[in-house]
Amino acid sequence: MHSFPLAFAPExxxxxxxxxxxxxxxxxxxxxxxxxxxxxxxxxRAGPGPVIIERVSxxxxxxxxxxxxxxxxxxxxxxxxxxxxxxxxxxxxxxxxEA
Amino acid sequence: MIFNELTGGRAWVGNWPGVTVxxxxxxxxxxxxxxEVVDLPGIYSLTAYSVDELIARNFIVEEKPDVVVNIVNxxxxxxxxxxxxxxxxxxxxxxxxxxMVDIAESEGYNIDSAKLSELLGVPVIPTVxxxxxxxxxxxxxxxxxxxxxxxxxxxxxxxxxxxxxxxALIEQESDLKRLYExxxxxxxxFEGDANVEExxxxxxxxxxxxxxxxxxxxxxxKEMGVDLEGWIVERRYEAxxxxxxxxxxxxxxxxxxxxxxxDMVVTHKVLGIPVALAVFYMMFQFAFAVSAPLSDLIDxxxxxxxxxAVLSVPMPExxxxxxxxxxxxxxxxxxxxxxxxxxxxLAFSALEDVGYMAxxxxxxxxxMHKFKLTGRSIIPLILGIGCNIPAIMAARPIEDENDRKTxxxxxxxxxxSARLPVYLVIAGALFTGYEGSAVLSMYLMGFIFALLLGLxxxxxxxxxxxxxxxxxxxxxxxxxxxNVGIKTWERTKRFLYKxxxxxxLATILVWVLCVTGPGGWLGPAxxxxxxxxxxxxxxxxxxxxxxxxxxxxxxWRETAALFFGFVAKEVVVGAMAILYGVGEEGLTGILAGxxxxxxxxxxxxxxxxxxxxxxxxxxxxxxxxxxxxxxAVIYELMLAxxxxxxxxxxxxxxxxx
Numbered sequence: 001m002h003s004f005p006l007a008f009a010p011e012x013x014x015x016x017x018x019x020x021x022x023x024x025x026x027x028x029x030x031x032x033x034x035x036x037x038x039x040x041x042x043x044x045r046a047g048p049g050p051v052i053i054e055r056v057s058x059x060x061x062x063x064x065x066x067x068x069x070x071x072x073x074x075x076x077x078x079x080x081x082x083x084x085x086x087x088x089x090x091x092x093x094x095x096x097x098e099a
Numbered sequence: 100m101i102f103n104e105l106t107g108g109r110a111w112v113g114n115w116p117g118v119t120v121x122x123x124x125x126x127x128x129x130x131x132x133x134x135e136v137v138d139l140p141g142i143y144s145l146t147a148y149s150v151d152e153l154i155a156r157n158f159i160v161e162e163k164p165d166v167v168v169n170i171v172n173x174x175x176x177x178x179x180x181x182x183x184x185x186x187x188x189x190x191x192x193x194x195x196x197x198x199m200v201d202i203a204e205s206e207g208y209n210i211d212s213a214k215l216s217e218l219l220g221v222p223v224i225p226t227v228x229x230x231x232x233x234x235x236x237x238x239x240x241x242x243x244x245x246x247x248x249x250x251x252x253x254x255x256x257x258x259x260x261x262x263x264x265x266x267a268l269i270e271q272e273s274d275l276k277r278l279y280e281x282x283x284x285x286x287x288x289f290e291g292d293a294n295v296e297e298x299x300x301x302x303x304x305x306x307x308x309x310x311x312x313x314x315x316x317x318x319x320x321k322e323m324g325v326d327l328e329g330w331i332v333e334r335r336y337e338a339x340x341x342x343x344x345x346x347x348x349x350x351x352x353x354x355x356x357x358x359x360x361x362d363m364v365v366t367h368k369v370l371g372i373p374v375a376l377a378v379f380y381m382m383f384q385f386a387f388a389v390s391a392p393l394s395d396l397i398d399x400x401x402x403x404x405x406x407x408a409v410l411s412v413p414m415p416e417x418x419x420x421x422x423x424x425x426x427x428x429x430x431x432x433x434x435x436x437x438x439x440x441x442x443x444x445l446a447f448s449a450l451e452d453v454g455y456m457a458x459x460x461x462x463x464x465x466x467m468h469k470f471k472l473t474g475r476s477i478i479p480l481i482l483g484i485g486c487n488i489p490a491i492m493a494a495r496p497i498e499d500e501n502d503r504k505t506x507x508x509x510x511x512x513x514x515x516s517a518r519l520p521v522y523l524v525i526a527g528a529l530f531t532g533y534e535g536s537a538v539l540s541m542y543l544m545g546f547i548f549a550l551l552l553g554l555x556x557x558x559x560x561x562x563x564x565x566x567x568x569x570x571x572x573x574x575x576x577x578x579x580x581x582n583v584g585i586k587t588w589e590r591t592k593r594f595l596y597k598x599x600x601x602x603x604l605a606t607i608l609v610w611v612l613c614v615t616g617p618g619g620w621l622g623p624a625x626x627x628x629x630x631x632x633x634x635x636x637x638x639x640x641x642x643x644x645x646x647x648x649x650x651x652x653x654x655w656r657e658t659a660a661l662f663f664g665f666v667a668k669e670v671v672v673g674a675m676a677i678l679y680g681v682g683e684e685g686l687t688g689i690l691a692g693x694x695x696x697x698x699x700x701x702x703x704x705x706x707x708x709x710x711x712x713x714x715x716x717x718x719x720x721x722x723x724x725x726x727x728x729x730x731a732v733i734y735e736l737m738l739a740x741x742x743x744x745x746x747x748x749x750x751x752x753x754x755x756x
Contacts, residue, residue: 024291024328026566029498031332032181033569045366049465050474052366052572083461085475086468087567 007089011046015094173203180339190280220250288312371462382446390438401431420623429606443485448586452578471557476506483513501561511711514545528690529699605666612636629680652698697750701743709739
């Protein structure tokens with residue numbers, strides 16, 4: 001499965017974050033907002049360009065606990081919506097999550 | 100808002116992160132105890148990633164407050180708990196105000212605050228700040244003697260051993276121990292926190308600890324095959340997630356909310372931009388239309404009533420002129436702009452509270468990206484149409500340093516409302532029938548140059564790609580009168596403070612330059628007599644600068660008037676009136692004698708782009724320092740001159756003027 005920048009993710013799809021190609025500061029900031037390797041995101045508004053995403057869950061590969069699902073994933077994602085600018089969305093590599 | 104309720108004072112919260120950009124201090128009494136309340140910037144974490152976070156963190160580390168009220172948004176518990184856990188880790192006493200519980204309930208879920216308190220080991224008070232619910236209890240908890248509970252400590256599994264090793268070392272250093280909670284500092288060192296490292300390195304033993312931390316970190320990273328920094332963040336996140344999960348009970352599944360529906364239109368690919376244009380157009384329309392009668396009233400008050408009143412009181416001529424032509428005129432020049440700016444702030448604060456600004460940032464982000472800026476820069480630039488000063492200040496919450504500096508630096512290119520009177524006079528005199536297009540072209544020119552210069556500065560001065568930004572899209576909320584009122588007042592007040600002093604001083608300086616000349620005292624008659632003012636310092640200035648502007652076909656009067664514009668750009672109009680020896684009403688009639696349409700258009704462009712007014716320069720200085728303020732002055736002068744020259748050149752080429 002090939003990965004591509006989040007900026008090009010189609011609307012309505014679920015994607016898994018593969019990598020955040022950025023410096024430490026930005027990587028951290030993204031992590032703090034719940035976007036790390038393994039996070040599952042729903043693309044609410046697609047680009048190509050800036051995107052609006054909903055964080056569904058985070059399944060971390062390196063994590064000792066294999067999986068943790070955000071409580072807001074059961075459909076309570078409203079205020080969990082994040083706006084990711086084009087500059088940032090180009091740095092987040094994702095792949096489409098199979099249903 | 101909780102801050103306001105606690106202190107009965109005034110501060111604001113905005114419906115987008117990073118609105119409180121300075122810490123605010125208020126005082127209150129709770130149960131007979133004097134309490135000092137400090138409002139810190141709204142932040143996501145304590146990483147010191149943005150200026151806001153640094154302010155907040157430094158405050159907690161250095162000032163060691165007795166208690167930190169952590170306002171947790173019940174609508175995004177998991178993300179907010181991340182900050183809570185970080186605060187607990189810092190070793191400060193934390194009281195959680197679980198805010199917006201009503202919205203969470205309407206969203207379809209409940210949060211068990213007792214359980215949350217138990218899991219975190221700190222008091223949790225559910226509140227609805229807008230309705231003042233839970234605030235009395237919050238106050239009580241703040242001053243109550245807390246029975247120590249076991250506070251939730253995030254466990255870092257395999258890294259714990261290394262953390263403990265460092266912690267023990269830090270524990271022995273009294274200097275460091277006084278400043279930091281040892282465990283927190285140890286964790287921060289593993290996270291590679293530059294600020295903490297820097298502080299440690301100030302003492303020799305601290306330096307040793309830092310290098311030991313680096314060794315341990317490298318070892319662990321090799322062993323675990325991960326980037327430790329990210330791993331630590333993830334553990335903290337995971338803990339936040341677990342706690343949140345345990346406390347949330349779903350009542351009913353999510354339904355389509357108002358926010359969802361509005362967002363469908365507002366962030367639409369095609370509709371988004373027209374909607375944004377319409378919203379901002381209405382914002383200005385509202386601000387200018389509503390404020391116009393007030394401005395006229397103030398203009399009349401200072402320009403006629405007070406002016407005449409000063410003249411009618413018997414006193415020495417010098418003093419009289421100083422008061423009337425200097426102080427009253429100067430005050431009038433600022434006060435006229437007060438109503439439109441206050442109303443602009445009002446509309447802006449309302450939009451911000453509703454939650455629209457974050458959407459606007461989304462809509463324009465793609466365009467701004469082409470100019471190497473981000474959507475976040477649009478808010479300052481839009482505000483610049485009202486006044487460049489709040490525009491520069493509004494750049495502050497932009498996280499990326501390069502983005503922030505660039506935005507502040509190009510903001511003076513945006514045509515502010517002070518420049519409008521100049522356009523109106525010139526366009527009215529020279530472009531009869533096309534005034535609207537002439538004026539509009541200035542606004543467009545301002546935006547285009549702001550973006551182009553942004554691109555230029557990004558390429559030359561602030562190299563490196565834009566980090567972009569991530570920001571939460573808040574749910575739409577009805578603005579409350581109180582909150583919007585407070586914000587409007589605070590912003591207007593800040594503008595007044597900034598503008599007041601500088602403009603007054605500058606007007607007095609200009610007055611002195613008008614009533615004196617190389618030949619000595621000329622007297623206030625200079626304001627009435629164009630020939631006398633020719634002999635003043637202003638006249639001398641106009642004459643000496645005239646050769647520079649000769650290619651544009653401007654005389655000494657036009658040149659001298661520009662000098663006045665440095666105080667505040669609208670003063671150019673008044674200055675012209677003085678220099679030509681006519682009233683402001685008479686200007687339209689005579690300008691055609693001094694300008695051709697081309698030289699007039701060049702003049703308008705020059706007024707748009709040349710040195711920002713004094714207050715803007717002062718604001719740039721306080722935000723970015725002298726170097727960048729100086730740079731702004733120089734680049735604007737060069738740009739204005741070049742553009743005016745090009746306009747005249749093109750005019751000559753195509754054979755007009």
